[in-house]
Amino acid sequence: MQIYDVVIIGGGIIGSAIAYFLKASPHFQGDVVVIERDPSYAKASTPRSLGGVRQQFSIRENIEIGLFGVDFVKRASQYLSVDNEPIELGWRELGYLFLASPEGQRILAENQQLQSQCGAKIEILNPENLKIKFPWLNTDGIALGSFGYEGEGWLDPSLLLGAFRAKARALGATFLYDEVTEIVKHKQKISSVILDSGVQVGCSFLVNAAGAWAGAVAELAKIQLPVVPKKRIIYGLDCREELNPKLPLVIDSSGVFIRSEGTGFVCGVSPPAHLDPDSWDDMEIDYPLFDDIIWPAIAHRIPAFEAVKVTNAWAGWYDYNTLDQNGVIGPHGEIDNFLFANGFSGHGLQQSPAIGRAIMELITFGEYRTIDLSRFSHERIIRGLALTERNVV
Ligand SMILES: Cc1cc2nc3c(=O)[nH]c(=O)nc-3n(C[C@H](O)[C@H](O)[C@H](O)COP(=O)(O)OP(=O)(O)OC[C@H]3O[C@@H](n4cnc5c(N)ncnc54)[C@H](O)[C@@H]3O)c2cc1C
Known part of the structure; x- marks a missing residue:
């Protein structure tokens, strides 16, 4: 042996x-x-x-x-690096933007305080400043945002x-x-x-x-x-309008998230509990989840997304600790x-x-x-x- x-x-x-x-x-x-x-x-x-x-x-x-x-x-x-070859990870440092409703703003502010104490570069933005920084954003119903201006992104x-x-x-x-x-x-x-x-x-x-x-x-x-598998679906989108600055990963107060991906966007949501069984074999794409929950939320938050096209989608499993x-x-x-x-x-x-x-x-x-x-x-x-x-x- x-x-x-x-x-x-x-x-x-x-x-x-x-x-x-x-x-x-x-x-x-x-x-x-x-x-x-x-x-x-x-x-x-x-x-x-x-x-x-x-x-x-x-x-x-x-x-x-x-x-x-x-x-x-x-x-x-x-x-x-192996043999001195540089490592390319496709790192895009565009930040995460968490948006809080009036009910969620206290927790968002507390979190930001702790994050800053730890040395993370996160700033709090009120609706006025959110609008200045991200002109494509509709701040209706948003009391506060927290934005990672350094150190956050995706690879x-x-x-x-x-x-x-x-x-x-x-x-x-x-x-x-x-x-x-x-x-x-x-x-x-x-x-x-x-x-x-x-x-x-x-x-x-x-x-x-x-x-x-x-x-x-x-x-x-x-x-x-x-620990069980929970299905999560990502939808790729095209939008006719160009958004400036490029979208960070925006987490709406509804829980729906969307970010830039190349010239398009990717988005998703953790489904409500009754639509979220443990899913050992199911990799089906749930299009009603996009139509009924994701699209209304992103079109409300970023009006440019009223006209979008789903270009691709994939499912994967979260390694979910219940x-x-x-x-x-x-x-x-x-x-x-x-x-x-x-x-x-x-x-x-x-x-x-x-x-x-x-x-x-x-x-x-x-x-x-x-x-x-x-x-x-x-x-x-x-x-x-x-x-x-x-x-x-
Ligand atoms: C749609 C989606 C989006 C996500 N987005 C993010 C994100 O933005 N940021 C982030 O940090 N995380 C994200 N995650 C979560 C992240 O992908 C996982 O937490 C992470 O990949 C888990 O890595 P792992 O190595 O534990 O699992 P895996 O990558 O699943 O690897 C486990 C491996 O174990 C092998 N295995 C299982 N059982 C056995 C066995 N008995 N014998 C031999 N091999 C076995 C499997 O074949 C598998 O390859 C996302 C996940 C999904 C599905």
Whole structure:
């Protein structure tokens, strides 16, 4: 049986980032294998993501994670270059603009204060200033906006995934294409995993980085993890009118979001609960969701969108934590060589650098050395203590 120091289940952005940070650390000397069942990533969340990076969160740790995320993205060539080739991630730093109704303005202002304390470049704009800065915006019903004027934007998720994988490989990580079908436990330790091919792989540490399938993977070790796939649909749009300045990622007070994408736009919404079942196989595009909820909201907020054409659409799965839509990070309380990096629910792409580093620290030093993520532990799941993030998109 081949034995690795660290076995990572899932080679999406999270598994690949963890492999990279382990192999890049001068303090970690072990072997790492990433086991990925589908090298085409046909159903994985990562390539279907919008690649958004922001600091506009309400939980301090999420803000700090976002700050490290953007720093990492901006210095990607320094971290991820192989053979001195520059790293191009398609980074567009156009900001996020959160809009609040009168009911939401207090929370928006509180969030901005915390974000600024942490060092994020977020400004508060009243309706008059919003109109000056973004003349295409209808500020009816808007009491306040918060805008990330530096450090927020989006990148191409497949480019970041490719760069993490290539660098992790160049540093000696192994990528194995197979499916983990069994997890073998001896007393309170994971000893190995068994693959679909019948191969058994031993490990000192096992990391669950299985994205939307993380709950099913945890179940292989008889552990409950409330992470399920939730379908999210992105609609691509063309609009005849040119908007100046270019659209940042605008999150309307209704929850509908829209941003620039090349010469067009992309938009979406988290559907209301009764239209949001766990969705294991369903990748159908829901056009009534666009017609009934998204289009009326964007046409109201940005009147130029009264005349738009849907040019394309795709669906993907959020790796959705049903307790509180936040990451579950770190070891299981009793099986301490089984670590979770799951449940990011729509913000896993931007969190991948900080999560990769955090899991490296736990494995290498047995503790967090940079951002303390103890509040995201699996323990909170067992105790049912939600860590509520107020800025979920
Ligand atoms: C439409 C959409 C838009 C999004 N927009 C953003 C955004 O703007 N910003 C942001 O930060 N995040 C965004 N996200 C969320 C982000 O994409 C995810 O949080 C992130 O990609 C999760 O990465 P992952 O590596 O955990 O999962 P994945 O990319 O899904 O990778 C998990 C991998 O595990 C493999 N796997 C599963 N089970 C097994 C097994 N038993 N054996 C072997 N392999 C296995 C799968 O094949 C898969 O490739 C978005 C998601 C969607 C769907």
